Amino acid sequence: MSFFEKILNKSNSYLYYKNNYFNLIKENENLRNENKKLKSSLNEKSEEIDSFNNEFKKLSKDNEGIKNSVNSNKSLINSLKNDLKNERLRNLENNYAFVFHDTIKESKWLKSKNFSLINAASNYSFIYILYRILDEMKPVNILEMGLGQTTKLTTQYADYFKFSNLTTIEGDQVWIDSFSKNIEIPDNANIIQCDIERVVIDESLEIPNKTIESNRYKNLDKILKDEKFDLIIIDGPQGFIDYPPIKSSTYSRTNIWNLIPNNLADEFIIIIDDYDRIGEQNTIKHVEELLNKENIKFDKCITKGLKTQCIILTEKYKFVKWF
Numbered sequence: 215m216s217f218f219e220k221i222l223n224k225s226n227s228y229l230y231y232k233n234n235y236f237n238l239i240k241e242n243e244n245l246r247n248e249n250k251k252l253k254s255s256l257n258e259k260s261e262e263i264d265s266f267n268n269e270f271k272k273l274s275k276d277n278e279g280i281k282n283s284v285n286s287n288k289s290l291i292n293s294l295k296n297d298l299k300n301e302r303l304r305n306l307e308n309n310y311a312f313v314f315h316d317t318i319k320e321s322k323w324l325k326s327k328n329f330s331l332i333n334a335a336s337n338y339s340f341i342y343i344l345y346r347i348l349d350e351m352k353p354v355n356i357l358e359m360g361l362g363q364t365t366k367l368t369t370q371y372a373d374y375f376k377f378s379n380l381t382t383i384e385g386d387q388v389w390i391d392s393f394s395k396n397i398e399i400p401d402n403a404n405i406i407q408c409d410i411e412r413v414v415i416d417e418s419l420e421i422p423n424k425t426i427e428s429n430r431y432k433n434l435d436k437i438l439k440d441e442k443f444d445l446i447i448i449d450g451p452q453g454f455i456d457y458p459p460i461k462s463s464t465y466s467r468t469n470i471w472n473l474i475p476n477n478l479a480d481e482f483i484i485i486i487d488d489y490d491r492i493g494e495q496n497t498i499k500h501v502e503e504l505l506n507k508e509n510i511k512f513d514k515c516i517t518k519g520l521k522t523q524c525i526i527l528t529e530k531y532k533f534v535k536w537f
Contacts, residue, residue, distance in 0.1 A: 428463050445482065
Protein backbone atom coordinates (compact mmCIF):
# COMPACT_ATOMS: atom_id res chain seq x y z
CA MET A 215 0.00 0.00 0.00
CA SER A 216 1.42 3.39 -0.95
CA PHE A 217 1.92 6.15 1.47
CA PHE A 218 -0.89 8.13 -0.21
CA GLU A 219 -3.35 5.30 0.19
CA LYS A 220 -2.37 4.87 3.82
CA ILE A 221 -3.10 8.54 4.43
CA LEU A 222 -6.46 8.25 2.67
CA ASN A 223 -7.44 5.15 4.61
CA LYS A 224 -6.81 7.02 7.81
CA SER A 225 -9.17 9.80 6.59
CA ASN A 226 -12.74 9.35 7.79
CA SER A 227 -14.13 11.34 4.86
CA TYR A 228 -12.43 9.13 2.42
CA LEU A 229 -13.75 5.99 4.05
CA TYR A 230 -17.24 7.49 4.17
CA TYR A 231 -17.30 8.39 0.47
CA LYS A 232 -15.64 5.14 -0.47
CA ASN A 233 -18.23 3.04 1.34
CA ASN A 234 -21.11 5.18 0.05
CA TYR A 235 -19.76 5.01 -3.45
CA PHE A 236 -19.93 1.23 -3.45
CA ASN A 237 -23.32 1.39 -1.79
CA LEU A 238 -24.57 3.79 -4.44
CA ILE A 239 -23.25 1.56 -7.17
CA LYS A 240 -25.09 -1.37 -5.64
CA GLU A 241 -28.28 0.68 -5.18
CA ASN A 242 -27.99 1.92 -8.72
CA GLU A 243 -27.72 -1.63 -9.92
CA ASN A 244 -30.76 -2.58 -7.92
CA LEU A 245 -32.67 0.35 -9.41
CA ARG A 246 -31.63 -0.69 -12.90
CA ASN A 247 -32.88 -4.20 -12.22
CA GLU A 248 -36.12 -2.81 -10.78
CA ASN A 249 -36.51 -0.55 -13.78
CA LYS A 250 -36.06 -3.52 -16.12
CA LYS A 251 -38.75 -5.39 -14.21
CA LEU A 252 -41.09 -2.38 -14.38
CA LYS A 253 -40.45 -2.00 -18.12
CA SER A 254 -41.17 -5.67 -18.61
CA SER A 255 -44.31 -5.41 -16.51
CA LEU A 256 -45.34 -2.25 -18.38
CA ASN A 257 -44.89 -3.99 -21.70
CA GLU A 258 -47.05 -6.84 -20.46
CA LYS A 259 -49.68 -4.35 -19.24
CA SER A 260 -49.50 -2.45 -22.52
CA GLU A 261 -50.14 -5.66 -24.42
CA GLU A 262 -53.01 -6.39 -22.03
CA ILE A 263 -54.39 -2.87 -22.55
CA ASP A 264 -54.08 -3.30 -26.32
CA SER A 265 -55.90 -6.61 -25.99
CA PHE A 266 -58.66 -4.94 -23.90
CA ASN A 267 -58.85 -2.11 -26.41
CA ASN A 268 -59.23 -4.52 -29.32
CA GLU A 269 -61.83 -6.46 -27.36
CA PHE A 270 -63.68 -3.19 -26.61
CA LYS A 271 -63.67 -2.25 -30.29
CA LYS A 272 -64.98 -5.69 -31.15
CA LEU A 273 -67.71 -5.46 -28.49
CA SER A 274 -68.62 -1.96 -29.68
CA LYS A 275 -68.94 -3.26 -33.22
CA ASP A 276 -71.00 -6.22 -31.98
CA ASN A 277 -73.22 -3.84 -29.95
CA GLU A 278 -73.74 -1.66 -33.02
CA GLY A 279 -74.77 -4.74 -34.93
CA ILE A 280 -77.14 -5.71 -32.11
CA LYS A 281 -78.60 -2.16 -32.06
CA ASN A 282 -79.15 -2.30 -35.82
CA SER A 283 -80.75 -5.71 -35.42
CA VAL A 284 -82.99 -4.41 -32.61
CA ASN A 285 -84.03 -1.37 -34.71
CA SER A 286 -84.66 -3.66 -37.66
CA ASN A 287 -86.77 -5.92 -35.45
CA LYS A 288 -88.65 -2.89 -34.10
CA SER A 289 -89.43 -1.80 -37.66
CA LEU A 290 -90.53 -5.34 -38.48
CA ILE A 291 -92.72 -5.49 -35.35
CA ASN A 292 -94.29 -2.11 -36.19
CA SER A 293 -94.89 -3.32 -39.73
CA LEU A 294 -96.50 -6.50 -38.39
CA LYS A 295 -98.62 -4.44 -35.99
CA ASN A 296 -99.83 -2.30 -38.90
CA ASP A 297 -100.49 -5.44 -40.93
CA LEU A 298 -102.47 -6.95 -38.05
CA LYS A 299 -104.39 -3.69 -37.58
CA ASN A 300 -105.21 -3.51 -41.29
CA GLU A 301 -106.16 -7.19 -41.32
CA ARG A 302 -108.46 -6.61 -38.35
CA LEU A 303 -110.07 -3.65 -40.13
CA ARG A 304 -110.47 -5.73 -43.30
CA ASN A 305 -112.14 -8.47 -41.25
CA LEU A 306 -114.50 -5.91 -39.70
CA GLU A 307 -115.23 -4.51 -43.15
CA ASN A 308 -115.93 -8.00 -44.53
CA ASN A 309 -118.27 -8.71 -41.63
CA TYR A 310 -120.18 -5.48 -42.33
CA ALA A 311 -120.30 -6.41 -46.02
CA PHE A 312 -121.83 -9.83 -45.29
CA VAL A 313 -124.30 -8.39 -42.77
CA PHE A 314 -125.26 -5.53 -45.10
CA HIS A 315 -125.99 -7.84 -48.02
CA ASP A 316 -128.06 -10.11 -45.77
CA THR A 317 -129.90 -7.11 -44.31
CA ILE A 318 -130.98 -5.64 -47.65
CA LYS A 319 -132.06 -8.92 -49.28
CA GLU A 320 -135.75 -8.42 -48.54
CA SER A 321 -135.70 -4.62 -48.55
CA LYS A 322 -138.94 -3.18 -49.93
CA TRP A 323 -137.51 0.19 -50.81
CA LEU A 324 -133.86 -0.50 -51.77
CA LYS A 325 -134.30 -1.76 -55.34
CA SER A 326 -130.91 -0.85 -56.83
CA LYS A 327 -128.03 -2.42 -54.91
CA ASN A 328 -125.09 -1.55 -57.16
CA PHE A 329 -122.86 0.17 -54.61
CA SER A 330 -119.14 0.78 -55.23
CA LEU A 331 -117.77 0.89 -51.70
CA ILE A 332 -114.04 1.27 -52.19
CA ASN A 333 -111.17 3.77 -51.81
CA ALA A 334 -112.41 7.27 -50.94
CA ALA A 335 -116.08 6.31 -51.30
CA SER A 336 -118.29 5.17 -48.44
CA ASN A 337 -117.38 1.83 -46.91
CA TYR A 338 -119.53 -1.04 -45.66
CA SER A 339 -119.68 0.01 -42.01
CA PHE A 340 -121.00 3.42 -43.14
CA ILE A 341 -123.52 2.14 -45.66
CA TYR A 342 -124.77 -0.55 -43.26
CA ILE A 343 -125.39 1.78 -40.31
CA LEU A 344 -126.99 4.37 -42.60
CA TYR A 345 -129.32 1.77 -44.09
CA ARG A 346 -130.38 0.60 -40.62
CA ILE A 347 -131.04 4.19 -39.53
CA LEU A 348 -133.13 4.89 -42.62
CA ASP A 349 -134.98 1.60 -42.54
CA GLU A 350 -135.79 1.48 -38.84
CA MET A 351 -135.70 5.07 -37.56
CA LYS A 352 -137.59 6.49 -40.57
CA PRO A 353 -136.16 10.05 -40.55
CA VAL A 354 -138.42 12.72 -42.05
CA ASN A 355 -136.00 15.47 -43.07
CA ILE A 356 -132.51 14.44 -44.20
CA LEU A 357 -129.48 16.62 -44.85
CA GLU A 358 -126.64 14.95 -46.72
CA MET A 359 -123.32 16.78 -47.09
CA GLY A 360 -121.35 15.20 -49.93
CA LEU A 361 -122.75 13.47 -53.01
CA GLY A 362 -121.71 9.85 -53.47
CA GLN A 363 -122.51 6.22 -52.69
CA THR A 364 -124.70 7.16 -49.74
CA THR A 365 -126.85 9.20 -52.13
CA LYS A 366 -127.77 5.97 -53.93
CA LEU A 367 -129.26 4.93 -50.60
CA THR A 368 -130.89 8.19 -49.53
CA THR A 369 -132.55 8.92 -52.90
CA GLN A 370 -134.18 5.47 -52.94
CA TYR A 371 -135.35 5.97 -49.38
CA ALA A 372 -136.87 9.36 -50.28
CA ASP A 373 -138.47 7.89 -53.40
CA TYR A 374 -140.21 5.14 -51.42
CA PHE A 375 -141.13 7.13 -48.29
CA LYS A 376 -142.89 10.15 -49.70
CA PHE A 377 -143.30 11.73 -46.26
CA SER A 378 -139.54 12.34 -46.22
CA ASN A 379 -137.41 15.10 -47.74
CA LEU A 380 -133.79 14.86 -48.82
CA THR A 381 -131.38 17.76 -49.28
CA THR A 382 -127.96 16.82 -50.67
CA ILE A 383 -125.14 19.39 -50.73
CA GLU A 384 -122.24 19.04 -53.17
CA GLY A 385 -119.48 21.45 -54.19
CA ASP A 386 -118.61 20.08 -57.65
CA GLN A 387 -121.19 20.70 -60.38
CA VAL A 388 -119.38 18.38 -62.81
CA TRP A 389 -119.66 15.57 -60.28
CA ILE A 390 -123.34 16.36 -59.74
CA ASP A 391 -124.03 16.17 -63.49
CA SER A 392 -122.06 12.95 -63.89
CA PHE A 393 -123.46 11.17 -60.83
CA SER A 394 -127.05 12.24 -61.43
CA LYS A 395 -127.10 10.38 -64.75
CA ASN A 396 -126.88 7.07 -62.89
CA ILE A 397 -129.56 7.57 -60.23
CA GLU A 398 -133.24 8.46 -60.08
CA ILE A 399 -133.81 11.69 -58.18
CA PRO A 400 -137.35 11.85 -56.75
CA ASP A 401 -139.37 15.04 -56.42
CA ASN A 402 -138.82 15.17 -52.67
CA ALA A 403 -135.03 15.13 -53.11
CA ASN A 404 -132.96 18.15 -53.99
CA ILE A 405 -129.26 18.24 -54.91
CA ILE A 406 -127.79 21.69 -54.34
CA GLN A 407 -124.45 22.85 -55.71
CA CYS A 408 -122.67 24.87 -53.04
CA ASP A 409 -119.23 26.38 -53.55
CA ILE A 410 -116.45 25.33 -51.20
CA GLU A 411 -114.51 28.03 -49.40
CA ARG A 412 -111.45 27.88 -47.19
CA VAL A 413 -111.95 29.58 -43.86
CA VAL A 414 -109.79 30.30 -40.83
CA ILE A 415 -111.14 28.61 -37.74
CA ASP A 416 -112.39 30.83 -34.92
CA GLU A 417 -109.52 32.05 -32.74
CA SER A 418 -110.95 30.41 -29.62
CA LEU A 419 -110.26 27.01 -31.19
CA GLU A 420 -106.86 27.78 -32.64
CA ILE A 421 -103.59 26.30 -31.49
CA PRO A 422 -101.34 29.19 -30.30
CA ASN A 423 -99.13 30.64 -33.03
CA LYS A 424 -100.74 28.46 -35.68
CA THR A 425 -103.37 29.40 -38.27
CA ILE A 426 -105.94 26.66 -38.74
CA GLU A 427 -107.83 26.47 -42.01
CA SER A 428 -110.80 24.33 -42.99
CA ASN A 429 -112.93 23.71 -46.07
CA ARG A 430 -116.62 24.57 -45.77
CA TYR A 431 -119.67 24.81 -47.99
CA LYS A 432 -120.11 28.53 -48.49
CA ASN A 433 -123.13 30.11 -46.76
CA LEU A 434 -124.71 26.72 -46.08
CA ASP A 435 -126.56 27.95 -43.00
CA LYS A 436 -128.13 30.71 -45.13
CA ILE A 437 -129.14 28.20 -47.82
CA LEU A 438 -130.82 25.94 -45.27
CA LYS A 439 -132.38 28.85 -43.36
CA ASP A 440 -134.51 27.53 -40.46
CA GLU A 441 -135.12 24.06 -41.85
CA LYS A 442 -134.96 21.35 -39.18
CA PHE A 443 -133.31 18.00 -39.84
CA ASP A 444 -133.63 14.78 -37.89
CA LEU A 445 -130.82 13.08 -39.85
CA ILE A 446 -127.63 14.85 -40.88
CA ILE A 447 -125.06 12.88 -42.89
CA ILE A 448 -121.59 14.46 -43.07
CA ASP A 449 -119.26 13.16 -45.78
CA GLY A 450 -118.19 16.43 -47.34
CA PRO A 451 -116.54 18.66 -48.24
CA GLN A 452 -113.09 17.07 -48.48
CA GLY A 453 -111.25 16.81 -45.18
CA PHE A 454 -107.90 18.04 -46.51
CA ILE A 455 -106.82 21.53 -47.51
CA ASP A 456 -104.11 20.92 -50.14
CA TYR A 457 -103.83 18.34 -52.90
CA PRO A 458 -101.27 17.21 -53.84
CA PRO A 459 -99.88 16.45 -51.37
CA ILE A 460 -102.74 15.67 -49.03
CA LYS A 461 -102.55 17.84 -45.92
CA SER A 462 -105.10 16.94 -43.29
CA SER A 463 -106.95 19.78 -41.66
CA THR A 464 -106.96 20.14 -37.88
CA TYR A 465 -110.73 20.63 -38.09
CA SER A 466 -112.65 19.04 -40.98
CA ARG A 467 -116.22 19.45 -42.25
CA THR A 468 -117.10 22.14 -39.76
CA ASN A 469 -120.37 23.35 -41.38
CA ILE A 470 -122.20 21.35 -38.74
CA TRP A 471 -121.15 23.88 -36.09
CA ASN A 472 -123.26 26.58 -37.74
CA LEU A 473 -126.31 24.31 -37.81
CA ILE A 474 -126.42 23.89 -34.02
CA PRO A 475 -129.03 24.37 -32.69
CA ASN A 476 -130.98 26.22 -35.39
CA ASN A 477 -131.22 23.37 -37.91
CA LEU A 478 -131.64 20.46 -35.51
CA ALA A 479 -134.99 18.77 -34.95
CA ASP A 480 -136.00 18.02 -31.37
CA GLU A 481 -134.74 14.46 -31.88
CA PHE A 482 -131.91 13.90 -34.33
CA ILE A 483 -129.02 11.76 -35.56
CA ILE A 484 -125.73 13.16 -36.84
CA ILE A 485 -123.39 10.75 -38.58
CA ILE A 486 -119.92 11.79 -39.76
CA ASP A 487 -117.63 9.65 -41.91
CA ASP A 488 -113.82 9.40 -41.70
CA TYR A 489 -113.83 9.66 -37.92
CA ASP A 490 -110.48 7.83 -37.93
CA ARG A 491 -108.93 11.18 -38.95
CA ILE A 492 -107.94 13.82 -36.42
CA GLY A 493 -109.81 16.58 -38.27
CA GLU A 494 -113.19 14.86 -37.94
CA GLN A 495 -112.44 13.88 -34.34
CA ASN A 496 -111.73 17.51 -33.42
CA THR A 497 -114.85 18.66 -35.24
CA ILE A 498 -117.02 16.24 -33.25
CA LYS A 499 -115.40 17.36 -29.99
CA HIS A 500 -116.61 20.87 -30.70
CA VAL A 501 -120.02 19.56 -31.75
CA GLU A 502 -120.29 18.00 -28.29
CA GLU A 503 -119.25 21.29 -26.70
CA LEU A 504 -121.93 23.17 -28.66
CA LEU A 505 -124.64 20.65 -27.78
CA ASN A 506 -123.70 20.79 -24.11
CA LYS A 507 -123.78 24.57 -24.25
CA GLU A 508 -127.34 24.38 -25.60
CA ASN A 509 -128.26 21.82 -22.88
CA ILE A 510 -129.11 19.26 -25.55
CA LYS A 511 -128.82 15.74 -24.19
CA PHE A 512 -127.15 13.29 -26.54
CA ASP A 513 -125.22 10.06 -26.76
CA LYS A 514 -122.42 8.92 -29.05
CA CYS A 515 -121.34 5.67 -30.67
CA ILE A 516 -118.70 4.52 -33.16
CA THR A 517 -118.82 2.11 -36.11
CA LYS A 518 -115.60 0.88 -37.66
CA GLY A 519 -114.63 -1.03 -40.77
CA LEU A 520 -111.90 0.12 -43.14
CA LYS A 521 -113.07 3.61 -42.17
CA THR A 522 -114.68 4.87 -38.99
CA GLN A 523 -117.96 6.70 -38.41
CA CYS A 524 -119.12 8.65 -35.36
CA ILE A 525 -122.82 8.93 -34.57
CA ILE A 526 -124.33 11.59 -32.33
CA LEU A 527 -127.92 10.78 -31.34
CA THR A 528 -130.66 11.88 -28.96
CA GLU A 529 -132.81 9.75 -26.65
CA LYS A 530 -135.37 8.72 -29.27
CA TYR A 531 -132.67 7.10 -31.38
CA LYS A 532 -130.58 5.52 -28.60
CA PHE A 533 -131.23 2.04 -30.04
CA VAL A 534 -128.94 2.91 -32.98
CA LYS A 535 -126.04 2.16 -30.64
CA TRP A 536 -126.99 -1.53 -30.84
CA PHE A 537 -127.05 -1.67 -34.64
